[in-house]
Amino acid sequence: MTTQTQTQIKTLKVRAPEERRLGESLTTLALRRLRRDKLTLLAIAILLVLTALSILAPVITEQLGVSATRTNAQIAFAPPGTPGHILGTDDLGRDHLARLLYAGQVSLSIAFISALLSLGIGVALGIITGFYGGIVDDIVNWIIATLSSVPYLFLLLIISAVLRPGPATLIIVLGFLGWMGTTRLVRGETLSLREREFVLSARAIGASPLRIMFGHILPNLFSVIVVTLAIDIGSLILVEASLSYLGLGVKPPTPTWGNMLTNAQTFFTKGGHLVVMPGLLIFITVLCLYIIGDGIRDAFDPQAKDR
Amino acid sequence: MIKYTIRRLIQAIPIFFGITLLSYLLMTAAPGGPTSALAMDPRIPPQQRQAMAARLGVNDPWPVQYLRWLLGDDWMRVDTDGDGLADIARLIPLDADGDGRPEPAGRRKGILRGDFGESFFQRRPVITMIEEKIGPTLELGLASLIVGLVIGLPVGIIAAVRRGGWFDNVTRVLAVMFNAVPVFWLGLILLMIFSFRLQLLPSGGQCGLVLSGGCPPIYQRLEYLLLPTLVLSTGAIAIYSRYIRASMLDVIHQDYMRTALSKGLPGKDVWFKHGARNALIPLATFLGPAITGLLSGAVITETIFSWPGLGRLGVTAVIQQDFPVVMAVVIMASIATILGFLLSDILYAIIDPRIRFD
């Protein structure tokens, strides 16, 4: 027992917070840490490849001579590896790879744009409320408390019931429902940054509030923003899939990974690959985004120890 | 203490009204208005639809409709002479459908007095439908909360104590992985494996089929609770364990921990007695968000596992456009969340002496 305790104290000492190298900025330190975080780097690489493939969907499908809309009932449910259809075909004989790529475009852009939207709202409101406080803060706090008192999916349910959203509306809805957490986070950070020397000195030399908020405080929120963005995109991809399962997401024929997965459920026995691929893509993408979020958070954490 | 509680309660009031206003405004924005679902049956003649619309008051301005929904209409149309027809009208016309006769006296009491109206489809009070579903949802939610804590806490504590060790890394990866799987997908896979291939567990429902009576008491049907709880608590386990790990790590760096360890106290005792206890304090703040998370998760879990709870009621109502039910479910879920947040704050205030009740 005692020996064990001893070693642990030692470990603690060894892992005491690393002092920053002299003159090294937090960003440089973080980048140095990131470069050593193989897992995060791998996740970033996979995500970039997936994104690139989706963006290049028209080019790739043209090169392969396949189409996401060309139906052919005669070759429905062809398994992966069928000549001409690398990942097989779906229930209507459409090329599965082509469908997945186009679905990726839709899924990723819905998640990415709405995450950006909610981030924009969240950061702006967070900085403003953190910086000014007072009545603005109170009102925004009330709105946040109200919105976050309705369980997220229920709020989405009621909005879906009313709007029956297509991709564009869905982006806006998701964007306007997801900013509260970011605002809270950013507001907290801003509150502490507000009292820091560089802000005080900027004030002293008479910089405008706008300049202080977005010129001085915003850059210091970089890591918070990147982490939030990564995790938000991930969870939004999952939300889109859940909505599809409930029949309230993006409607076919517009493909998304979520509605492809939901649709394929019924074809379990006929075409297993139709179930596996969209599920796997959702899983991998979300996993990568979460790992990236985690990795960046660790890298930027001033108290974190080098691993 | 009591003063603090009362103050927090008062603070919750504007939030509650915000929610009612928000959900009401959303509902009135539905294409064709909240009665469009009634028009779905093409056999209902147009006159009957119009009469129905007038009776439901959808032609009134929305603030009036909101007030009616919130406070009822028994004070808007009052019958003083007992003939069943109203003779006093406030805010709304006496004769809404224009047939030359005053309308019957208002009967609705409004949601503030527990009257959520009548379901468009089931033609019975929404509140009885809600009452039926609260039990099952509570059952599933509590079970998942308990499982989440029972597994999440030790995992988080051990991961923090053995920071950087294999256990920490494995649980970290697992936590992220479980969070990255679509819930409905996980549920279906588990069903396929445990219910249909291995035939070990029931494939849904709250209890077995019965010819007479109802569901037996909960301890006799735990096997029905197992799979849905598992699915609903995976996310919770992942989140709780990460949360408690972070909180434990904060504690580890506190001076008293180092002091205790350096005094040569047995390590296990230090970690669990001093460390864990203090690390648990922030967990109190977690109750509110946990309730939101569980309720949201329940929507999908209940659908997959045919669990007769609030979430499934909400989904069915949305699909049928049964607005009184949708609204009631949303309001109920929000009340649960508000109470959760409130309870967290009060608990936190009790546990952590640093908070002063001013």
Add this chain to the structure above:
Amino acid sequence: MHKLLKALLVGALVALVVAPAAAQDDLGNVIIGSTFGSTGVNFNPITSSTATEQDIMNLLYPGLVGVNPETAIIEPNAPGGLAKSWEVSEDGTVYTITLKDYFQWSDGTPVTANDIAISWAAITSGQVETPLAYLTSYITDVRVIDDYTLEVTIPEPSCESVGNFYFQAFPSHLVMDADGNVDWQAVNTMTMSSPEDLEVGPYALSAQIPDQQTALVPVAEGQWPAEQEGPILNDGYIQKVVGDQTVQIEQFLAGEIDFLTFVPPDRRADIRSAEGISSYEFSPGDTWDYFAVNHANPENPQPARDENGNLIEQDPHPLFAVREVRQALAHAINMDDVITAAVFGEGSKMQSMYAPGTWVYNDEVPFYEYDPDRARELLAEAGWTDEDGDGVIECHGCAHAEEGTPFSFTLYTNQGNTRREAFGQIIQDQLAEVGIEVDFQTIDFNVLVDMLDQQTFDAVILGWRNSYPFSPDYTQIFGTSGDVIGGSNSVSYVSEEMDELMRRALTLPGCDPQERAEIYGQAAQLFHEDLPYIVQFSTNGMYAWQDTLQGVDPYPANLLWNLTEWTRTE
């Protein structure tokens, strides 16, 4: 802390393993069926409106008329029907119906003519909200002559009239006083959903768990006239609720459900090859899906006739008003592909609104061959060619559109129906081959129905479910009387010839089936030429049940007619 956790964990596991199995009822001889969504809550036959509730009500209350399961014809003295015999007046408008006198409510009160007439009184009282209100178009009066005699008057003679005599018995003695005054408020609010409520049989309500199950048990000994109406051989029927279709099929394959009234086409091969499961397949099934276009301009929807009954000149649809264009569309779609993809080959092509196998089917009506070249030719003749080389044909001398208008339109179907989604995507793809641009969208069912009611759509994929017994009368759907706002002739197909054929077949003196079939055959031929709908197919029917069930004896579109005689052995 640690120990406590350990103890909790162990305790939970132990509890789970040794938990006494719930004191289960013996379900050995209970038939288990399934439904989606939620359990029924209102079993009042006058006010109830869901299919799930109707399934249960059919086992609680007899209807006015019954169907011979073998012939699928409404006959006097059929099982499950109150009518013992009927006579028709000479002008064909008054039916004098004599009722069976051996049915009784569970409180011992006999079932009488009043119990049927009350539905009609409720409809016309204006104080009861009932889905039966549409019957006022088909019935003018229901009169009680004596306890076991009714007189039903219809507006004009019709060969399908008894199909509308759809009233179920309601315990009138509970709401009617000695003078015949009825407490309408009571009729409106009774849900008849408690086991204590009255029923006739063969079953009575028992354990109901919201959104889980509705259980029925046989009525008390002596209440059910087993001698005349058949014995009750099982111990009950449970309607179980499932949340998800995949789960439903798997539960059936695992033996947790005894029978399925519909097997999704993609799972039929699994069912056929599964051991211990029997199935019954029939074609045509009772549903068919169609692709139709609006014949009139959606910007200017008009009824077919004015207030005086004179035809109104329709504002033609810029694309579809020309018959040859509709024929081109029919040639451009390969229905074999559609059936393969949408229902995995488990369907039948239809030349008209009548599927092969129905008694009015006319096999001389040809199909439109899949022939894209012919389609292009027809389109070119109608003034639609692609001259700017963008792959989409545009108007060059067409009849109703502006010069240069591209042939492009929006096609809607309701969301959540994979069969129609597949249908639409194939249409979209195959019409693109002949230079037609289709924007295919799935939208909410209510929104779509509203659009059809208002006649403001270009093209639509939807379906009809045939009534049981099958009625070949399509006056409401293809007749001019249905071309009104909210009517069922949403495509504005205006043909006096069709009106006349439907009227003649429906009111044929003597109602000789062969003669009627001939007239409906002419209507099918007219459908083929005019194309009120472009293409359509029916999904074949399939029932499946466990081999542990005995006594299952299905007919097309009728599986449950002898449910009381089913038994289950392990």
